[in-house]
Amino acid sequence: MVKTQQDYSVEQVEELTRQWVESMVVGLNLCPFAAPVVKDESLRYAVTQASAGEALVEAFLAEVERLVQADEQSLSTTLFIVPTGLEDFYDYLDQLQLFENLLQQAGLEGVLQLASFHPGYLFAGVAEDDLSHWSNRAPWPTFHIIREAEMSRALAHYSHPEQIPERNIQRLRALGREALIERFPPFADYC
Incomplete structure (x- = not known):
């Protein structure tokens, strides 16, 4: 089950996302490029309270503008x-396409790109219980700019x-569901 803003404060959403980045993304080296930006604190965690429509688009575009303008x-x-x-x-995938x-x-295009993460992430053509999906699973729907x-x-x-x-898929499968949940317990809520 996906956690929602009603369950957590903005600060708690950010903190749990930080824990996911540190324990899963960096800790398992799922993204070999993540550790330096985490270490030098140049990764921004932007939690929006917008949930749909124009407000969500405006919040996204504001973050894009912030990134483009910053060194x-x-x-x-x-x-x-x-x-x-x-x-x-599937609503998330529609929003990803819009973004x-x-x-x-x-x-x-060619300046910024998006990577996608969602608690219920599913790769097409892969069994729903396959651990490969966990390489793109995060506590909340997230767009990496x-x-x-x-x-x-x-x-x-x-x-x-x-x-x-492929290396990530092999690593996740070798660890297994229980070890992944032990590494990041919130996975038990939605995986």
């Missing part, structure tokens, strides 16, 4: 967290980046 050292990347309104995974279209319309230039520089210094997803 990379002080603000490298943003997790845009939407605790209410996108509990249904990607907005970036393109704003002339930011990434600077493409920064990602390109990081990828240039990483051998075989195309192997990261």
Whole structure:
């Protein structure tokens, strides 16, 4: 079950997301590029109280503008967290498509890209209970706004980046459901 804003304060949503990043994303090295931005505190956790429609679009665009205007050292990347309104995974995917279209319309294609995380994340064509989905599962619906230039520089210094997803899937399957829940107990609520 997806937790909602009604269950947690904005501060609690942010804190639980930080714990997920530290224990899962960095702790399991699911994203080999995450540790430096966590360490230097240039990862922004932006929790919105908007849940749909124009308010959600405006909140997203404000975060995009903040990222574009900031220097990379002080603000490298943003997790845009939407605790209410996108509990249904397919509604979330529709919103992801809208946000990607907005970036393109704003002339930011090639400048920014989005990575997607959701408590009920499902890869198409994969059994629902497969642990591969957990590589993209987060406590709340989250859109990761990434600077493409920064990602390109990081990828240039990483051998075989195309192997990261398969390596993550193997790691998650090897750990198993119980070990993953032990590492990040909130997974028990929605996985």
